Amino acid sequence: MSNTDSFVEEVTEEVRRDRLFGLMRRYGWIAITLVVLLVGGAAYNEWQKARTQAAAQAFGDGILAALEKNDPAQRRAALADVATATPRQQALVSMFMAQEAEQDSSDVTTSLAALADEADLPQIYRELALLKFVMRADSGLTPDDKISRLTPLTIPGAPYRLLALEQIALAEVEKGESDAALTRLQGILAEDQVSQGLRRRVSQLIIALGGTLDDAA
Numbered sequence: 562m563s564n565t566d567s568f569v570e571e572v573t574e575e576v577r578r579d580r581l582f583g584l585m586r587r588y589g590w591i592a593i594t595l596v597v598l599l600v601g602g603a604a605y606n607e608w609q610k611a612r613t614q615a616a617a618q619a620f621g622d623g624i625l626a627a628l629e630k631n632d633p634a635q636r637r638a639a640l641a642d643v644a645t646a647t648p649r650q651q652a653l654v655s656m657f658m659a660q661e662a663e664q665d666s667s668d669v670t671t672s673l674a675a676l677a678d679e680a681d682l683p684q685i686y687r688e689l690a691l692l693k694f695v696m697r698a699d700s701g702l703t704p705d706d707k708i709s710r711l712t713p714l715t716i717p718g719a720p721y722r723l724l725a726l727e728q729i730a731l732a733e734v735e736k737g738e739s740d741a742a743l744t745r746l747q748g749i750l751a752e753d754q755v756s757q758g759l760r761r762r763v764s765q766l767i768i769a770l771g772g773t774l775d776d777a778a
Contacts, residue, residue, distance in 0.1 A: 620650055624657065637661045652676055652686040659693060670697045688714055692721050695728055704732040723749055723759060730763075734770070743772045750774070 620643065627639030640658045645651040655676055659669045676682065676690035692714065694700055695707050702710070707728065714725035726749050733742040746763050749755055755763075764774055 620645065624653070628657070633661050648679070648681045649683055649686065652679075652682050652690070656686075656689065656693070667699060670694065670699050673697065674700075685720055688719070688721055692724060692728070704735040707732040723752060723755055727759065727763060730766070734766075739770050743767060743770050746770075747772065 623643040624640070627636055627643060630636045630639055637658055640654055640661065643654055645654055655672055659673055673690045673694035677687050677694050679687060679690075682690075691710060695702060695711055700707075711725045711729050711732075713719075715722050715729070719725070726745055730742040730745040730749075733739075733745065746767050749763050750760060750767075767774060
């Protein structure tokens, strides 16, 4: 390579370097700002995760502490004092309070009915509230009302499908439709996911209605 070519290359390289430095001086703040935003955003996300985790831990600890109390009235009072930050947490507290409440409490029934119709709650909690509401003796629902409201819960894959089928069978018994109830109950026993508790209740009801467990095999 000649001296002239070498000189031209060096000049060209210097020009490129000067241009690069010029661009850095002119636009370097943008790169710095982006780096700060990225680092700050990552730190904020981690802080939010830690905060959410701490809040969830505090919520869980509050629930456990309330349920550990010996007296039902104290458990209800402690549950009422648990701080909730989301509709889901409020639904869980309401569910636990309903379980701890007196069976003849109309407030519980009203609360469950409201939760079942609360559009902001996740569907799984609305369905659980509906199931508990229908099971209440003071729900005021007729057997046909119960069947109508529970039928959407019986679709394949629904989380409370078998429990809803059990309650529908009980509603059919109320209506005097024992044969339909027996068929439904025997179908429950044929399901793979039936729990031992549900199997026991359904078996007892089948026998009480004059059916046989062999028909469910």
